[in-house]
Amino acid sequence: MSTHPRPTRLLIVDDDPSTIRFLSHRFVQLGFEVESAPDGLAALVIAGRRIPDVLITDIRMPKVDGPALARALARNGGRMLTIVISAYDDPHIRAFCREVNAAYAKKGPKLWANIAVALAAAFPEVAARAAASEAVQPPANRFSRHRATTD
Numbered sequence: 001m002s003t004h005p006r007p008t009r010l011l012i013v014d015d016d017p018s019t020i021r022f023l024s025h026r027f028v029q030l031g032f033e034v035e036s037a038p039d040g041l042a043a044l045v046i047a048g049r050r051i052p053d054v055l056i057t058d059i060r061m062p063k064v065d066g067p068a069l070a071r072a073l074a075r076n077g078g079r080m081l082t083i084v085i086s087a088y089d090d091p092h093i094r095a096f097c098r099e100v101n102a103a104y105a106k107k108g109p110k111l112w113a114n115i116a117v118a119l120a121a122a123f124p125e126v127a128a129r130a131a132a133s134e135a136v137q138p139p140a141n142r143f144s145r146h147r148a149t150t151d
Contacts, residue, residue, distance in 0.1 A: 007033040008123070011052035013043040013069060014085065015061045019107070023056060026112060040064025040072075047073055052080055054122075056105075056115070059086045059093055070100050081122045083115060 010032040012023050020036045027034050035052070037043035041063040043055075055073065057066040064072075070082055082102035086093050089106055097104045103118030105111060 007031055008054060009033045009050060009052045010035070010054045010056065011043060011046060012036040012056045013038075013040060013061070013066065014056075014058040015039055016058070019058070019085070019111075022111075023115075040066065040069035043069055044072060054081045054083070054119075056083045056085060059084060059088070059096075067096050067100075070096075070102060074100060081119075083118045085111065085115075 008031075010027050012020050012027075012034065013036070014020050014023075015038050017038070020038075024034045024036055032054070035046050037046055039061045040057070043057070044064065046052075047055075051073065055070065057069055059066040066084060066086075070084075073080070082100060083105055084093065084097050084102045085105045085107055087107040094104060096102070105114035105118055
């Protein structure tokens with residue numbers, strides 16, 4: 001029997017591959033067990049095998065969008081920290097976040113800092129490491145550029 005706690009399971013859902021690569025890399029460095037999906041339908045399949053501890057989801061995606069995904073997982077007993085990421089700062093997105101008790105992190109140069117804030121309450125030790133990793137990373141890199149035409 002292992003005395004080591006299992007890694008925190010994280011599911012990243014976004015139709016932008018650069019966002020998935022950027023976040024996956026950062027969270028693996030912090031010790032998370034990371035899975036990813038390009039849309040909500042693929043995420044539902046992954047979550048059907050194992051509900052994640054943390055869900056990071058984009059809003060606008062093909063097949064199944066972020067709101068439908070979060071609601072489906074909540075209906076199926078998924079009790080997880082949910083962080084909604086979006087390039088859009090829309091009142092409807094913020095209303096959805098309040099509805100499902102999710103944190104919001106705006107995409108852009110401060111995406112990682114915004115996610116670190118959302119992690120702080122649930123994972124204070126991880127949030128401290130995440131904030132420290134933000135200080136050593138250059139503010140703009142090829143992973144932080146997002147397409148302006150999609151979310």
